[in-house]
Amino acid sequence: MTLQHPEQPDPAQDSPETGSPKTFAAGMPAVLKSVRQVAENAGVMRGLPAMLKVNQKKGFDCPGCAWPEADERHTAEFCENGAKAVAEEATNRGLTGEFFARHSVADLSERSGYWLGRQGRLTEPLYLAEGATHYEPVGWDRALDLIAEELRGVDHPDRAVFYTSGRTSNEAAFVYQLFARDLGTNNLPDCSNMCHESSGSALSETIGVGKGSVSLEDLQHADLIIVAGQNPGTNHPRMLSSLKRAKRAGTRIVTVNPLPEAGSANFRDPQTPAGLLGRGTDLTDLFAQIRLGGDLALFSAVNRLLLEADARGEQVLDRAFVEEFTHGFDDYAEELLAEPDEEFWPRVERDTGLERELIERITTMVTEAENVVVCWAMGLTQHKHSVPTIREVVNFLLLRGNVGRPGAGVCPVRGHSNVQGDRTMGIWEKPPEDFLDALGEEFGFEPPREHGHDTVEAIRAMGRGEVDVFFAMGGNFVSASPDTLVTEDAMRQVGLTVHVSTKLNRSHVVTGTRALILPALARSDRDMHGGQERWVTVEDSMGKVHASHGVLDPLAQSMRSEVDIVRELARRTLGERSSVDWDSLADYDVVRDHVAAVVPGFDDFNTRVRRSGGFTLPHAPRDDRRFPTATGLANFTRNGSYAPQIPEGRLLLQTLRSHDQYNTTIYGLDDRYRGVAGGRRVVLVNPQDAQELGLVEGSHVDLVSEWEDGRERRAPYFKVALYPTARGCAAAYYPETNVLVPLDSTADISNTPTSKSVVVRFETGTAAPAQGI
Numbered sequence: 104m105t106l107q108h109p110e111q112p113d114p115a116q117d118s119p120e121t122g123s124p125k126t127f128a129a130g131m132p133a134v135l136k137s138v139r140q141v142a143e144n145a146g147v148m149r150g151l152p153a154m155l156k157v158n159q160k161k162g163f164d165c166p167g168c169a170w171p172e173a174d175e176r177h178t179a180e181f182c183e184n185g186a187k188a189v190a191e192e193a194t195n196r197g198l199t200g201e202f203f204a205r206h207s208v209a210d211l212s213e214r215s216g217y218w219l220g221r222q223g224r225l226t227e228p229l230y231l232a233e234g235a236t237h238y239e240p241v242g243w244d245r246a247l248d249l250i251a252e253e254l255r256g257v258d259h260p261d262r263a264v265f266y267t268s269g270r271t272s273n274e275a276a277f278v279y280q281l282f283a284r285d286l287g288t289n290n291l292p293d294c295s296n297m298c299h300e301s302s303g304s305a306l307s308e309t310i311g312v313g314k315g316s317v318s319l320e321d322l323q324h325a326d327l328i329i330v331a332g333q334n335p336g337t338n339h340p341r342m343l344s345s346l347k348r349a350k351r352a353g354t355r356i357v358t359v360n361p362l363p364e365a366g367s368a369n370f371r372d373p374q375t376p377a378g379l380l381g382r383g384t385d386l387t388d389l390f391a392q393i394r395l396g397g398d399l400a401l402f403s404a405v406n407r408l409l410l411e412a413d414a415r416g417e418q419v420l421d422r423a424f425v426e427e428f429t430h431g432f433d434d435y436a437e438e439l440l441a442e443p444d445e446e447f448w449p450r451v452e453r454d455t456g457l458e459r460e461l462i463e464r465i466t467t468m469v470t471e472a473e474n475v476v477v478c479w480a481m482g483l484t485q486h487k488h489s490v491p492t493i494r495e496v497v498n499f500l501l502l503r504g505n506v507g508r509p510g511a512g513v514c515p516v517r518g519h520s521n522v523q524g525d526r527t528m529g530i531w532e533k534p535p536e537d538f539l540d541a542l543g544e545e546f547g548f549e550p551p552r553e554h555g556h557d558t559v560e561a562i563r564a565m566g567r568g569e570v571d572v573f574f575a576m577g578g579n580f581v582s583a584s585p586d587t588l589v590t591e592d593a594m595r596q597v598g599l600t601v602h603v604s605t606k607l608n609r610s611h612v613v614t615g616t617r618a619l620i621l622p623a624l625a626r627s628d629r630d631m632h633g634g635q636e637r638w639v640t641v642e643d644s645m646g647k648v649h650a651s652h653g654v655l656d657p658l659a660q661s662m663r664s665e666v667d668i669v670r671e672l673a674r675r676t677l678g679e680r681s682s683v684d685w686d687s688l689a690d691y692d693v694v695r696d697h698v699a700a701v702v703p704g705f706d707d708f709n710t711r712v713r714r715s716g717g718f719t720l721p722h723a724p725r726d727d728r729r730f731p732t733a734t735g736l737a738n739f740t741r742n743g744s745y746a747p748q749i750p751e752g753r754l755l756l757q758t759l760r761s762h763d764q765y766n767t768t769i770y771g772l773d774d775r776y777r778g779v780a781g782g783r784r785v786v787l788v789n790p791q792d793a794q795e796l797g798l799v800e801g802s803h804v805d806l807v808s809e810w811e812d813g814r815e816r817r818a819p820y821f822k823v824a825l826y827p828t829a830r831g832c833a834a835a836y837y838p839e840t841n842v843l844v845p846l847d848s849t850a851d852i853s854n855t856p857t858s859k860s861v862v863v864r865f866e867t868g869t870a871a872p873a874q875g876i
């Protein structure tokens with residue numbers, strides 16, 4: 104049986120031009136692109152003033168990535184991709200009922216995600232009644248009553264699922280999880296389940312806190328920064344400024360990636376005249392072109408070299424640290440040294456695609472560096488063995504005491520701008536007991552204790568017909584989730600699907616029996632209530648909490664804040680049954696006071712967040728070398744060896760982001776740094792692999808994924824581009840390739856879909872699709 108997506112490729116749009124990858128990032132082209140993007144979408148009068156408020160102390164937090172702002176801000180504290188994110192939501196186009204009268208759901212479901220997103224901001228609540236062909240405006244009262252009625256009617260609260268995407272503010276996230284728990288369920292899956300869940304799992308077990316342990320200052324004090332499995336030039340462009348500053352202060356950088364990403368090579372800082380004139384900073388000192396999934400082997404090989412040097416009497420380990428602060432060292436060392444060299448090294452060289460000599464050079468750089476930071480993102484988190492891989496990164500840092508002192512530590516670089524804050528606020532299907540205790544005590548109710556569904560489990564439950572209401576606070580669940588067809592089928596089994604959204608996306612057109620779209624204010628919109636301006640807070644990737652003030656007049660009065668949507672819905676759903684004073688939560692200071700009472704580290708929240716720049720949350724390992732783990736110490740873990748195996752005639756495919764997209768939001772059809780233009784259905788293949796497989800540059804192929812469930816999944820009509828990626832490894836863009844990722848192929852422990860290791864074969868000779876979209 105083959106699964107193939109009905110959304111057909113468009114030969115006119117899906118035949119991109121391909122060239123060679125660029126060797127630098129940003130510079131003048133980035134500035135020009137930013138200005139053009141903002142002007143085209145939001146207009147000059149609306150867009151440019153907004154841009155000057157991004158990431159300013161009195162402005163709003165960029166809705167792009169979660170990279171922190173430095174204390175000293177530039178006038179223009181944004182990047183090209185931040186500009187695209189702002190332009191996307193600050194657009195002056197609004198969608199009205201008339202648009203939905205013209206376009207049936209069937210019509211919309213044949214459009215690409217790119218087309219849907221470009222139609223403009225959602226401005227009024229819309230309802231798709233049972234059997235209806237079109238969405239119709241309903242008005243807020245009716246919309247909220249429909250949901251409340253459905254939620255009151257469920258046999259058990261666990262038949263409702265509440266998804267969150269990581270843009271939601273702290274205040275909205277807190278009120279949202281309170282509502283779900285007051286209703287009686289922990290079914291709070293979020294985009295984190297598909298993103299950094301593996302980091303959270305690995306870090307909680309080993310150092311006791313599932314968050315990064317470094318600040319921006321630490322990066323400046325590091326002697327060595329290893330960036331593994333991350334493409335900062337596209338996904339965290341402001342990180343390049345931090346890396347540049349570190350470089351200038353003498354830091355060395357090792358980049359570990361199957362792809363030579365332009366931003367990691369050379370950075371022309373657009374905030375400086377030199378950068379605009381084309382003078383850049385070389386960032387990477389050593390590039391390890393690793394095979395997909397080879398990082399566990401790499402880090403364990405470095406660790407073994409360190410242990411061997413220690414055994415020879417060299418002073419390469421921080422013995423005092425290991426002695427005082429860690430647990431499990433002896434067992435760990437014994438296991439890692441057990442395998443004889445003749446078996447260990449050939450396996451490592453095969454799994455990593457790297458030569459022993461290169462791994463020895465990395466190890467020398469490590470021993471020459473007093474302070475080391477490791478940064479990573481999706482390249483490490485979206486594999487079957489991601490949790491062991493990240494635990495091995497922690498072992499690596501623990502060996503030399505590189506946790507809990509300046510200039511050293513773990514740096515998982517978060518994606519969505521408030522994904523870390525949402526977790527802190529309790530958006531988690533597996534909430535800790537003490538969080539539930541505090542929540543119950545503050546509001547006078549007994550929260551449910553049983554763990555809820557994560558994203559993958561939610562899809563399975565929906566597919567089994569066990570979900571009556573699917574409610575999404577932002578995001579694009581259908582397109583972001585794996586196994587698109589399975590997910591879409593699951594969604595269709597639900598009674599009522601509800602999306603609180605800013606822009607139209609595929610999740611609005613693949614619906615349950617009935618569906619609602621609720622238009623929300625975005626980060627850049629001014630949030631007025633009773634004549635008062637309200638503002639929210641967010642937490643960045645380094646645990647810093649700060650305020651975000653919207654500055655633009657909303658396109659329509661009918662858009663509501665996420666907090667208002669949830670508290671109104673909660674009041675209507677729970678009524679007298681609830682002990683929460685939902686109306687009082689219209690005042691965000693009241694919400695923040697509740698947060699202060701429930702969430703550790705938020706004492707005096709309202710006062711401290713009003714100080715310029717906000718405040719940093721406590722982090723026991725970073726602040727005091729305290730490790731709140733099961734053993735009370737930092738844990739060494741034994742992670743064995745594992746790497747994805749690639750059968751004969753197949754390649755391992757990673758699904759990744761282009762420079763012109765924000766997750767499922769497509770800004771444009773180019774991927775400038777990789778030399779791709781005018782389309783997205785392209786697959787990057789190493790020239791030698793292509794030759795062996797008989798693939799020709801520019802030819803079209805179907806990608807067919809093969810997995811142990813015996814089903815084949817097909818993504819048709821991809822153009823082959825010969826590209827200097829690691830041998831055996833291919834790359835293509837998400838979400839077009841999500842159809843290939845099996846729902847049940849997930850990471851051990853974290854249950855994150857294995858979006859970076861999909862075994863595929865290439866079928867040639869398939870005809871171009873007959874018609875476009």
Ligand SMILES: Nc1nc2c(c(=O)[nH]1)N[C@H]1C(S)=C(S)[C@@H](COP(=O)(O)OP(=O)(O)OC[C@H]3O[C@@H](n4cnc5c(=O)[nH]c(N)nc54)[C@H](O)[C@@H]3O)O[C@H]1N2
Nearest residue numbers: 184332333334338395396480481482518519759760765766
């Ligand atoms: N402009 C923009 N910014 C974004 C986003 C966006 O879509 N657009 N998305 C946001 C979100 S939610 C997230 S999570 C982050 C994502 O940020 P990234 O993780 O940088 O995003 P990906 O495009 O998935 O890139 C993965 C990188 O890891 C490499 N890689 C893949 N597999 C492996 C591996 O096995 N080992 C190693 N060492 N490297 C590997 C890839 O070649 C690629 O460079 O960005 C955030 N910021």
Ligand SMILES: Nc1nc2c(c(=O)[nH]1)N[C@H]1C(S)=C(S)[C@@H](COP(=O)(O)OP(=O)(O)OC[C@H]3O[C@@H](n4cnc5c(=O)[nH]c(N)nc54)[C@H](O)[C@@H]3O)O[C@H]1N2
Nearest residue numbers: 268298577578579583603604605606608758766767837858
């Ligand atoms: N194959 C593959 N799949 C992946 C990944 C991968 O690398 N490969 N990456 C995974 C990762 S890291 C992540 S984080 C997920 C992302 O999953 P999601 O977070 O679910 O997806 P997004 O595309 O970020 O969601 C975009 C939509 O959010 C809505 N939106 C935007 N801003 C706001 C706002 O302020 N408020 C509200 N209410 N709505 C808003 C808009 O309607 C927009 O269409 O995808 C995952 N899926």
Ligand SMILES: [Mo]
Nearest residue numbers: 298299518519
């Ligand atoms: Mo993410």
